[in-house]
Amino acid sequence: MRTQRRVVALTFNAAWDVGGIARVLGVLRRYHAPATFFLTGDFADRHSAAARAIAKAGYGIGNHSYSHPHFETLKPGRRAAEVLRADHAIRAATGTAPLPFFRFPYGDTTPQQIAEVNALGFADIEWTTDTKGYLGPAGGMTVPKVIQRALDALRPGEIIQMHVGFHGQDTVLDADALPQLIDTLHAHGYQIAALYSRMRVRLGLPCLTCRRAGVRTCRFGFRCRRWQPIGRNGQRQGTGERR
Numbered sequence: 001m002r003t004q005r006r007v008v009a010l011t012f013n014a015a016w017d018v019g020g021i022a023r024v025l026g027v028l029r030r031y032h033a034p035a036t037f038f039l040t041g042d043f044a045d046r047h048s049a050a051a052r053a054i055a056k057a058g059y060g061i062g063n064h065s066y067s068h069p070h071f072e073t074l075k076p077g078r079r080a081a082e083v084l085r086a087d088h089a090i091r092a093a094t095g096t097a098p099l100p101f102f103r104f105p106y107g108d109t110t111p112q113q114i115a116e117v118n119a120l121g122f123a124d125i126e127w128t129t130d131t132k133g134y135l136g137p138a139g140g141m142t143v144p145k146v147i148q149r150a151l152d153a154l155r156p157g158e159i160i161q162m163h164v165g166f167h168g169q170d171t172v173l174d175a176d177a178l179p180q181l182i183d184t185l186h187a188h189g190y191q192i193a194a195l196y197s198r199m200r201v202r203l204g205l206p207c208l209t210c211r212r213a214g215v216r217t218c219r220f221g222f223r224c225r226r227w228q229p230i231g232r233n234g235q236r237q238g239t240g241e242r243r
Contacts, residue, residue, distance in 0.1 A: 003156050004156050005191075006190045007191050008158040009035075009036065009195035011037070011127065011195060012162050013162070014037055014038065014039045014163075014164050014165065015040040015064060016165035017047070017165040019166035021053070023178075024164055027175070027179050028057075029057065031179075034059065035192075036125075037059055037061050037164075038063065039063070039064055039098075040068050041088070041090060051090065055094035060195060061094060062102065063122060065082045066086040101123055102123065107126055126159070126161075128155070128158040129150060131149045131162050132145075133162055133172070133177060136167070146173050147180060154188060154190065159195065162174035
């Protein structure tokens with residue numbers, strides 16, 4: 001996020017199972033902390049109750065593809081189908097319009113793929129750091145390591161990526177770490193900001209929700225018609241990272 005304010009955004013990917021969702025939602029509610037959840041369409045189809053719970057709690061919901069493939073292995077038509085099928089599944093599961101945000105599976109992006117997503121009415125939203133909590137204890141991760149990864153990248157506008165679901169592990173480390181992570185961020189003088197309120201996204205085309213509604217004024221408050229899809233030197237919009 002482009003800001004000088006000492007704020008960070010919490011984001012959660014949901015692709016596997018619902019193992020950590022109840023705890024994550026409980027912690028966010030207790031701390032009055034905003035967050036954005038990036039759901040795969042497959043997750044929304046299999047766990048519609050969890051998707052509805054996220055939406056009902058008022059958290060932002062973004063698109064994480066339908067089946068979480070490696071996009072570089074797909075032809076453009078298949079990539080578009082992944083995005084649009086996920087959008088349909090998320091709308092059906094939540095009963096509401098998701099944000100016009102897309103997060104590439106595995107964070108694998110190219111300027112061409114970002115341009116394709118932009119043409120569908122979505123902004124590419126990646127991250128500043130991934131806590132790697134999904135690796136679990138078997139992958140050498142612990143709660144202190146999860147928190148330290150977030151702190152190592154701490155700066156105004158940091159976007160933290162976490163995951164919900166066990167993913168074959170005995171625990172959901174990102175859910176375990178979340179209360180201490182929020183406390184630690186506060187101790188460093190940072191507040192949690194809503195990603196969707198800070199991005200100031202400007203899409204080259206009206207976002208998909210607005211196109212479907214046939215309106216020119218974006219319901220999300222984004223300036224839909226003037227956004228440049230990729231910045232100078234290939235920088236990702238909103239993260240300042242180059243990959």
